[in-house]
Amino acid sequence: MNPAPSNSPEAVIFDIQRFSIHDGPGIRTTLFFKGCSLNCAWCQNPESISGMPEMTFYAERCIACGACANACAEGAVSMDSGRRIIWEKCTACGACARECPAEALRLVGATYSVKKLVRESLRDREFYEASGGGVSLSGGEPVLHSRFLASFLPELKTHGIHVLLETAGNYPFTLLNPLLPFIDYIYFDYKLPDDAAYRVHTGKGNQRILDVLGALVDQAASLTVRIPVVPGINTGFHQIKMMAHTLRAYGISSVSLLKYNPLWEAKIPRLNTRQNALGINMNAVDAVDYENVINQYSQYHIKASLPS
Amino acid sequence: MNTSPAYQNNIVMGNHDDRPSMGDTTERPIRTIGDIDEIQRLKRLRGDILNAPYHLCTQKASLLTEYMRQRRPIGAFVKLISAAHFRQFAETLENSRRGIPQGRWQVMAGNILNRVYLKLEQAGRPDPVIEFSRALEYILRKMPLTIYDDELIVGNSSAHRVGAPIHPDLGGLMMLPEIDGLAGRPINPIQTDPQQVRELHENIFPFWFNRSVMARAPLYSRDPNMFNTLLEGNYYILTQFAGISHVTPDYPTLLKLGFNGIRQTAETGLREALERLAKLKSGAPDSTPARASLKNKIAFYKAAVIAAGAAIEYGGRWKSHLEQTARATADPIRKAELEAMATMFANIPAHPPASFHEAVQMVFMGHVMLHQENFQHGVSFGRMDQYLYPFYARDIRSGRLTPERAVEILGCFICKAGELLPLFFDRATEYFSGLSSASGITLGGTTPDGASGVNDLSYLILLAYDQVRLRQPNFHVRMDDNTPREFRYLCYDVLKKGGGIPAFFNDNTVIPALVLADIGEKDARDYAVVGCVEWGVPGKSFPAAGAVFINLAMALHLALHNGRFAGRRFGPSTGPPERFSSMDLLLDAFRKQLANLVERAVDGNNVIEQTHANHRPTPLLSILVDGCVKKGREINAGGARYNSTGCQGVGLADVVDSLTAIDQVVYQENRLALPECIAAVDADYKGYEDLRIYIVNKIPKYGENSDISDHYANVVSGIYTDTVRRFSNPRGGPYFAGFWTMTTHMGFGTRMPALPSGRRAGRALANGASPCDGKDRKGPTAALSSAANLDKRFITNGYAFNQKLNPEYLAGRAGNILLDGMITGYFRKGGMQLQFNITDPSILLDARSNPEKYPDLVVRVSGYSAYFNDLTDAMKEELINRTLHCMTERTCCT
């Protein structure tokens, strides 16, 4: 993560989704911050992992008009390549995407100043007020934008906006701590049984994550632990047992389960990503017995539930 | 530690007041759907109405013709000429239907002949207002009375269970070329009997073709060709040659005075006018304006007395008929019901009702009788929960009524109101698809004194609708800051079951707009929705709210083509596009073309309004709208307290998106010059597909809440409202601008060439003030924000915003919180009106292939509800294609 070191902080945002109704209570606007310190094998938003803007190519939308090739000053467009972009040459300047009439080429990630993002966040303010909603910070890992958030969140708060943070916890707690007064609620994602599994599937161990969780619990922060259910990776008997024990040790007694969705794999060919398909197909997803998962957690005195 | 559920409660409840609204019964008030059991009587009535075939009704046409014919002995020579003229006229209509316009000389000859008939006829005839009140009296005396099984509210709007009356005195002649095929037409077929059709051809059409509003309007027009222009359907639509309607009668006063009281007031007026005339007579010559105006007054008062008397007499007929039927009924329970109903008619409609049941019955009597005079479109019921409440409360207190019984009575009333269909000729059907007679019922909202108007009846009326669920009347809910949450949630529960009912209106925006249009504050607070979207002060305004529809996209087309359309000049010459070196110059041309379009439409409409005033007065409606009896002036002549005419702009979003596209592509990005852009559009983008998809994909659209398109939305809407409010009607009232479309966006769209927005030729325009189909890409809150962002001050005639939602997301209480957030959030932003279409798309697809499976599937069509099966194929397609906010979201896992 390397947001531009300047006096007025900026953040790279890859999507602003209004009328979000599954990212916290009420009607919300979810801000997707780009950049993550984990690299989960099942990441739903693989385009969020790099902190920099990047190009994507939707081959099926391309009408082969050649506008992109004309627009690119770097010679990074190849009309012969099925992926259109020669990644090594591309500087993600976005010129080709601006010209592409078909939205086949898209630049993922745009830089926002605090002022601009506040303005976007306030567009649906009346809807938040009327529904008990607000703004959700998602990503990527929003906390990596700590410096930006330190200016952004107080600004939002002057308008009385409810703020919810979705985080994976992999950072020094010092990044999050100063932001806590401006965050009303936290969705804290805990994913895997142990340090080894975390290293295999996310590229990082879990110690720092548990430290952050512990610190939040100590401060009695309002939070819900969420577990992304990944069939075969954290649904086994032992896996559930270990996760439950760890969470109990931190005083967690209920969790919210996130259903696995394989649709993210469609994004792989569009990106310059090293991420591979997990190959968990729809049948495997349908086969997950959530009832059973919930029962197993309850054996360890953890009340697991699916969001309605 | 994990505080999720409690937290959700805090957040969610924190913003809502939990106070129950006060009921005035000691028992638990009726508040939600589960509080009233299914009422078997209503279930049966509903079934009977759904099973009844749609039938053409010639009863009024036949009786009216019979009455008028008796009074117009015509010489043999005139008869001969008239017969030849009729044959010629029929041929012209047939041609026009096939797209062959009437030749110039034919128009002139026809108009001359009609003028001659008029002169011949006027000699020695009584004032038309008296003649038509006598005619009404004749109809009310002669029309057969029918009581159907289970009914607690009686009255027959037509001679059939579900009937579509034809009005040859108004615009009914338009049906002439297609009446033989009416039963077999592909869209909205309506059954006919052979003898009906014969009577129309032999007696009715030949009598009226040179006397109807349609025949006489051109005699007042600067443009003798007005009907040709109108029938092309390219530029504007004028609806009032089909009848005036679109009004809310003064039921509160009727309930207060009874027809007897109204008659007395008219008699007093008559006496005074006669006395004044006697005084004048001594000195003044015959032609003085004072004398002429007194004579008009006298004629009106005479007509008013006759009309009120006719209404009383009609009530008397019902009394005897109910008594007779009771005697002939064996079933003791039904017999008792009928006897009780007969007793009601000993009192009403002459006198104020003595019970809730009588009050509801009296309102329906008014509705039935008005439709023996007026076209069945938009004659509305107003604020029923307000004016019926005193009767309800009194009966509840005295213990003679229970809430359940009130729902049963109201349900019977709603069924009766669903028995009437409008009759449109084939081309009009494209513009007004869905066969809705659009009678509006308004609930809730602020009272004239500024308190919340939600009362126990507001709940019961919605619950009665919920038991019946017919597609009409239309139910409208006014919302203000004090609308109780319980009532809002009942609205959502009713809405979520499908059918698009109710629609929502924002008092905080509507009332100031009305006040700005010089409507008194108390009256403005009392507004009620007329028909679909538009409003008026009930019983005090004659808003002619659905009179004019203007094709805004055509104004843009003319601006881009120097005033020409399809090679013909229609607008002023505003310069070739090469000269538009800036957006401002283009906007200037648009403004001029629009002004011309509106002026021509207003001219045409004013002529029609004048024709109604001169030749087709409506005495009964006049005595049921405040002001007429006081002033002694008929409603068409300006008798009502408030007089306005509604003028709708169609295709707002298309023009906004087109201007945004031109601004960006031509003036900001310099991708191509304006003439080249127009060439691409004129080629329907053939050879310019890259440009088209660039515009479609990359240029911001109205409904995305982008700064640039929201800016152009206010530019276009501002130009339109400024243009419209410059004009006035013959009643001395202003024109009110609105953005709602019925299905005129389909009708205009089929005829419109491509637009710079990327829309191809022949596609539907956007409905109401909604975004173009599929252009609400940023989700519902963005679309709602775009609409709320419009400057509503001069959108005096209202706008319609259609929001499609998937029922999946709206289940249960969580769904209500969401809906409440959308609606109240939008209203806080200043939104004016909002209606939902909550129907699963898979159901619509199935209904398209298997119409027989869904006789009762109700959908909302830009402003009013219709049975899905009654729509044109194009409308069905549009509904299915309209963006479903399936809310595909990023599943978020950090």
Ligand code: SF4
């Ligand atoms: S983003 Fe810029 S550098 Fe990369 S391919 Fe497009 S135009 Fe070339």
Ligand code: SF4
């Ligand atoms: S500009 Fe877009 S549509 Fe055209 S060739 Fe490039 S990627 Fe394809």
